[in-house]
Amino acid sequence: QPVTVGELGITADAPFFIGVDRGYFAAEKVEVKLQRFRSAADATAPLSTNQIQVAGGGPSAGLFNAFDRDWPVRIAMARTRDMPGFSSDTLLLRTDLQSSVTSLADLKGKTIAVNAPYGALHYMMGRMMDSVGMSIGDVKIIYMSWPDMGQALDSKAIDAGLVTEPFAARYSQRKTAIAFKRAADVLRNPPLEVSVILYSKDWTDANPEQAKAFTVAYLRGVRDYYDAMKGGKERAAVIDILTKHTMLKDKAVYDEMQWSYMDPNAELSKPSLVDQQDWYARYEAVKKKVDVDKMIDSRFIDYALGKLGRVKD
Amino acid sequence: MKLAKSTQERLLTIASPVGILLIWQILSNAGVIDARYVPSPVQIFRSGWDLLLSGELLTHTAVSLYRLVIGFALGAIPGILIGMLMGLNRFVRAILDPLIAAICPVPKIAILPLLMLMFGIGDGSKIAVVAVAVFFLVAINTTVGVMGIDRIYLDVAKNYNTPWLKLFRRVILPGALPTIFAGLRISLGVAFIVLVGAEFVASRAGIGYLIWTSWQTLVIENMFVGIIVITILGLVASFILREIERFLIPWRRHDH
């Protein structure tokens, strides 16, 4: 039966889109259905109840809590990461605040939108405030989906917003907002592991072969993206696919924006996961910390790497 | 020129809403009402028209309506059946009464997350939360309706040796119908509130979603359009319910 994939219509979902459009999934005899969500947090519960089988998502508090109570969800591999030059997660600031807000410290008391409570971007905002000796409590966080944030910046409903690509590029195009800070500007060590690929354990238990096949196809998509990200020969084709599946329809912008980094071997950065869990625990969004190793099921990526070979970064 | 009191009243009744709209528009034009926060009636109408033409409004309306109709039916029909059983059988009542008494005071919107866990994040959970809200109100009213049937009617029925099925069809059902409809009417209002609340937090479509994103993005006109559309839906729904009631309860005096 088909594999339902939860996606958000963002650049980070590119391997799904590539896999579907270029027939990689079909080649592995896996039928894939895409289902869009508001935020990755929303996808965790359906994933654990096997309503969907695969989702990309930030390591949110919900995810750690789900592991704590042993929900049948596993991290299968890495997805996107913020690295210098490849930092797609962006703090957009309203253009009219440009003069009064020059450093992160000036954000004190401002209204800042993130896409979900205690998700990766919430964490990122928190770490940004930590970096100037303040904390997340010094700003006013509201929750809003990315598609809504552009309008909210236009209408001054918010002062700043944490946005991922392609929204960041799209919104800075509108002249009401500018890219104020990027994740990699602040979070270098460890680099921010923004999102990972999650598998439903009920699915992998029931149908490990399909999961393996899925992983192979997915990894081929990752490699295409990696090539495009580095400006390789696939770039035009990948941009075509992204234009089709995301809300960023202006191809020129893809050359201006920063692409998020995708490891060609989908290797996880555990220190980043640990740090995120620590931050959530600080605000009691995570009550009991879990062993990050136990969250990971690398059988499928290992199989895919075995089949497709490793790429040297 | 003196007008009869009733004519004066009728004039006031028409003048008052028209007057409000006019004053609203004039104040907006004059800039007294900040059009960025509260758009003028004309602006709202224009936005509504645009949303209609783009098809977006119809989609949202259809989604909300679908959830509402299915949810209402899935709540009302079992509600009536269980209510009947509870009204007719004291043991069923003894078993279910405490459960209903325990679950009924839960503000139904509060169990939306639980329902999302059970029915997924799609239409299922929204339909379920409407159905649950409707179910309890209808079940309780049906029980009250059945138990409140004047003893004398049951005596008459017994006196004329009414067989069980006829007793139900000819006495219990019509006798409880007015109270059942009272329950349906209340639960219709609650269904709308619960649905809008659910669409605020956990939906990608529907009038509630339209209102909430329009608010979040401060497209205030669209927010007003959403509020007006959901209100019209509510009015139409209660009109239909009233017509059904009139048709099914022809023996009632319908004074107003």
Added chain:
Amino acid sequence: MKLAKSTQERLLTIASPVGILLIWQILSNAGVIDARYVPSPVQIFRSGWDLLLSGELLTHTAVSLYRLVIGFALGAIPGILIGMLMGLNRFVRAILDPLIAAICPVPKIAILPLLMLMFGIGDGSKIAVVAVAVFFLVAINTTVGVMGIDRIYLDVAKNYNTPWLKLFRRVILPGALPTIFAGLRISLGVAFIVLVGAEFVASRAGIGYLIWTSWQTLVIENMFVGIIVITILGLVASFILREIERFLIPWRRHDH
């Protein structure tokens, strides 16, 4: 050993909720109910206890309670006053009737964004949405109550030359009180739904917020704790309302 029917009933009424809890716990322990999604009663109780000790539960409860009480009062008191005026004066009624008829069918939660625009995103808007929901229901019920006072009482009052103030205190107020309380009772339920809905989307504290963040961060036990606490609040509130009613309406037969 035969038991009287009424004793059997009473046993069932006690046995049924206890039984459900027991079965729930046993099924949880046996793993039939997946404790990851639906925690067992014991687990929920334990989490509730922890939340209580940490003080978090009290904070959320206090916040919700504060909004509810203030909102209810701000809705009910003007509702009663305006309702009285409408019931007593046909011109006030002629003016306000169409406005209320237009605004009343709006599902009140839908205007939460509007209220946030007006009263900010803090407690103000949450109090306002409760107040608005309560106001209309109470105003309508009060109007109905005043207008529904049996003509004969007004005749008696007139026959004994009752002065205006005494007419109000001795006839109209007590005559309308039962209907006013019916309105208060309905609006209490709606107030809870609306408040929880509002706290879901637009609050940083309160039981509704607790439920929704617990859900979003998948701390399912806390979600259940929140649902139970808001239910208990609802029960306590309606108990208090009923006691006030008993105290203010001593002439009523209170059969149950």
Added chain:
Amino acid sequence: MGALYMPDEQAGQTVRSKVTIDRLEKSFGEGARRFTALADFSLTIQDGEFICVVGPSGCGKTTALRIMAGLETPTAGHIHIVPSGGGDRPLNAMVFQEHGLFPWLTVMDNVAYGLEMRGMRRRERRLAVEPFLKMIGLLKFRDHYPHQLSGGMRQRVSLARAFVTDPEILLMDEPFAALDAQNRILMQGELLRLWEQQRKTVVFITHSIDEALVLGDRIVVMAANPGRIKEVVTVPFARPRSVPELRADPRFGELSLRIWRSLEEEVQSARQIEEGDA
């Protein structure tokens, strides 16, 4: 058997007349839906007289009484009540059918209602009311609410409420209609007892010819469409009367039949109209 007069002939001006009702008329509705409920209603009532009014349903009995009570203004005609000397005595007090007591007031407060409205203090009221509560035998029910009383007890409270204000005239609209036959007879006795003590001027509406004969000095028989006085019958029985024995008086049956014949055609025709309408 009693003499019969047409309304105009009964001018008995020798005794002091208390109430003069002059060609009352009352219409309801406007335009085409205008409907005359009462026409050319004239009557002179002596001081201390007990007038009973009988007539088919809808003949305007209640309308006439409400006009006398000042609860309704007549379309034409007027009514004059001669006040006696005594200060703040109200012109009239009305006893309503069945549900006339305020359910939210105790027996005590219900009976004292008229006094309270005249501004009497709470303590004085208690004192003023007590003898009346004793008279109707409900002293120990002082603090009960009406719903805790039987129908008969409630109507006794209604009577006390009217009597306690000491009005110029007492107006009663089928006060015993909701009682069962036997309690009704008992209540008629109690009303007579109260009345013999106070000799108020009374206008008493009833559907029961027997009741009218038992209580009244004169019986006003009304006709419908439009509501009007058909005849006035003088009741010949001596006072004080004993209700059950009076009914065994052979003249009682005769007079009852006499009035019944007069009413029957009215009742029958009212019935035909009603059945034609529906």
Added chain:
Amino acid sequence: MGALYMPDEQAGQTVRSKVTIDRLEKSFGEGARRFTALADFSLTIQDGEFICVVGPSGCGKTTALRIMAGLETPTAGHIHIVPSGGGDRPLNAMVFQEHGLFPWLTVMDNVAYGLEMRGMRRRERRLAVEPFLKMIGLLKFRDHYPHQLSGGMRQRVSLARAFVTDPEILLMDEPFAALDAQNRILMQGELLRLWEQQRKTVVFITHSIDEALVLGDRIVVMAANPGRIKEVVTVPFARPRSVPELRADPRFGELSLRIWRSLEEEVQSARQIEEGDA
């Protein structure tokens, strides 16, 4: 004046007896709250006899009637109705006070209710019911709902519903209590007219002694605490009777007073108890 018998003496077995009631007893409640509503109620009713039952409120009249109707089971004693030959005739049909009609059925369906329950087809029912609707003069109201009728019309429908099933005995519980005095007299006339045609065995409860005298062949006078038969009075008036004229018969007043005296102490003592309780 009629002869009086105590219950045990009235064995008149010469005529065919239709109903034999043997020492009925009925208690409500359990343990300490046990309360005897009816005790030692024995009566033999002849075929075609019209029995009226009077008694103070709460003396068990309704209870006795409900036992006869099979709506209540007696605590002790039994009741025997001798069926006549005719096939599926029901044993009894009851006429209730005031609200006995189903508000959701039309006049037609209400009258035909008993027939419908016996499985008669819709068309047959229409045919069977029509003559009765004619008899009560409500043929053109066939499709009206009860709320569109006046009180008198409603009770005529109730009567028709009972008569149409052609029951062995007719049981009526104060069917005219809610009507006004004049309509009540008219309805008594109509009931007599219907009854003269069909000569059913009837048990008729009323509070009105006059009504009992006008309608009944014998009057059962009951006493309360516990509810029991006090005496049985035979009514001497010839049939067919005319209601208003009968009331003018001098024996009528006498007999009425006679029964009133018998009842008065009962009513008074019931009243004392009621006032003591509250």
